Amino acid sequence: MNWRVGMGYDVHQLASGYRLWVGGIEIPFEKGSVGHSDGDVLIHAICDALLGAANLRDIGYHFPDTDPSLKGIDSKILLEKTMALLRSHAYEVGNIDSTICLQLPKINPFIPNMQTALSGVMKLDLSQISIKATTTEKMGFVGTGEGISAYATVLIYKV
Known part of the structure; x- marks a missing residue:
């Protein structure tokens, strides 16, 4: 089997006047993600990981922020x-392991809903999608509440 990792x-x-979408669900908060x-920082990281694993370039190549239709x-x-x-x-997809970095709000309670949303879109079993959350202990742009980041690692295989 041809296994690949991305x-x-x-x-x-993060800014006022925007909605906070993470992992395919909206999270109530006073700030949202600018884009x-x-x-949706988690979905974007997952897309990049999937595209990279398959050597299909990146999310900006396929869905450029210069395209008004997007x-x-x-x-x-x-x-x-x-x-x-x-x-x-x-x-x-074999599996996805991901981490969301966000100081506030605490998103741990929302993770099961994110897994459900992503598994439905991707047509994967819930057990194939790991989502973790962490803060940056009030350091950097995440810690000061200026931004949100996400990492994703995927394992894909040729069928």
Whole structure:
């Protein structure tokens, strides 16, 4: 079997007047993620990891922030298109391991809903999607509440 590993990273500024979308769900908070799309940092990191593992470039190549048709798009649509592209190259996902870095709000209670949302879009079993959350102990742009970041590692294989 042809196994491949990919790693993705994304970061977005947090600001008032935006909604906070993480892992395909909206999280109530006074700030939201600034982005050309809905700014879902976790989905963007997962897309980059999947595309990288399959050697299909990156999310900005496939979904550029210069494309007006993508303005405000639901990142779940980008993930769905990424999965279709991956599967069109005969790849399937073994598992995803991801980490969201955010000082506030605490998102641990939302992780099961994120897993459910992502598994539905990706057509994967819940057990294939690991999501963890951490803070940066009040250090850096995440710690001061200026931004959010996410990391994702994926294992894919040729079918």
